[in-house]
Amino acid sequence: DVKVTQSSRYLVKRTGEKVFLECVQDMDHENMFWYRQDPGLGLRLIYFSYDVKMKEKGDIPEGYSVSREKKERFSLILESASTNQTSMYLCASSYMSSNTGELFFGEGSRLTVL
Amino acid sequence: AQTVTQSQPEMSVQEAETVTLSCTYDTSESDYYLFWYKQPPSRQMILVIRQEAYKQQNATENRFSVNFQKAAKSFSLKISDSQLGDAAMYFCAHDSGTYKYIFGTGTRLKVLA
Numbered sequence: 001d002v003k004v005t006q007s008s009r010y011l012v013k014r015t016g017e018k019v020f021l022e023c024v025q026d027m028d029h030e031n032m033f034w035y036r037q038d039p040g041l042g043l044r045l046i047y048f049s050y051d052v053k054m055k056e057k058g059d060i061p062e063g064y065s066v067s068r069e070k071k072e073r074f075s076l077i078l079e080s081a082s083t084n085q086t087s088m089y090l091c092a093s094s095y096m097s098s099n100t101g102e103l104f105f106g107e108g109s110r111l112t113v114l
Numbered sequence: 115a116q117t118v119t120q121s122q123p124e125m126s127v128q129e130a131e132t133v134t135l136s137c138t139y140d141t142s143e144s145d146y147y148l149f150w151y152k153q154p155p156s157r158q159m160i161l162v163i164r165q166e167a168y169k170q171q172n173a174t175e176n177r178f179s180v181n182f183q184k185a186a187k188s189f190s191l192k193i194s195d196s197q198l199g200d201a202a203m204y205f206c207a208h209d210s211g212t213y214k215y216i217f218g219t220g221t222r223l224k225v226l227a
Contacts, residue, residue, distance in 0.1 A: 035217075045206075101209045101215075103159075
C-alpha cells in the first residue's frame with residue numbers, strides 16, 4: 001500500500017517561530033502536494049512539486065515555502081509563523097503519468113500558532 | 115475559473131438507508147476527472163470513487179455510485195446500505211490534468227444507528 005507519512009500530527013508554535021512540516025512517501029511518486037484544510041473552505045493548494053527541486057505555487061503560497069531535495073520527501077516551511085496559519089496541513093502524492101489522477105494523502109498535521 | 119460547490123455542509127442518514135451527496139462544478143475543459151474523497155475522523159483522506167468526463171457510464175464501487183450529469187455539471191455521490199463506518203467528511207474534487215485539483219468545501223455525513 002502507498003504510505004504518505006507526515007512527521008508531526010500535532011504542533012503548537014509561537015508567533016514568529018520557524019516551522020517545518022515534513023512529508024515522506026514510499027511509492028516513488030513524482031508529484032507531491034501541500035494543502036491547507038480549514039472548516040468551510042475545503043482544501044486549498046499551497047505548493048506542489050512534480051520533480052526533485054521543482055516547485056510551483058498553488059492558490060495560497062503567501063507565507064509559505066517548500067523544499068524537495070529528494071524524490072520521497074517534501075517539506076513545508078513557515079518562515080515566521082502567524083496566528084492565521086493555524087490550520088490542518090495535508091500532504092499528498094501521486095504518479096506523474098497516472099491516468100487515474102488519484103491523490104494519496106497523509107494523516108495531516110494540525111498546527112496551532114499562539 | 116474552475117470551481118467545485120458542495121451545498122450540503124452536513125447530512126444524516128439512518129444505518130442501512132441510502133443517502134445522496136451533491137456536488138456541482140464549473141469548468142471550461144472538455145476532458146477532466148471528478149472524484150469523491152472520504153476523510154474519516156482523525157484519519158487520512160482516501161479516494162472513494164472517480165469519474166472520467168469522457169465516459170458516459172456512471173462509475174460504481176460496491177455501495178458507492180455516482181450520478182454524473184456532464185451538461186448540468188453535476189456529480190452526486192450515492193451511498194447505499196449506509197454503514198457506521200461511512201461517517202466522515204466527503205469532498206468532491208475536479209482535476210483537468212494540471213495537478214491543481216479543485217476541492218469542494220466538504221459534506222459531513224453522520225450515520226445514525
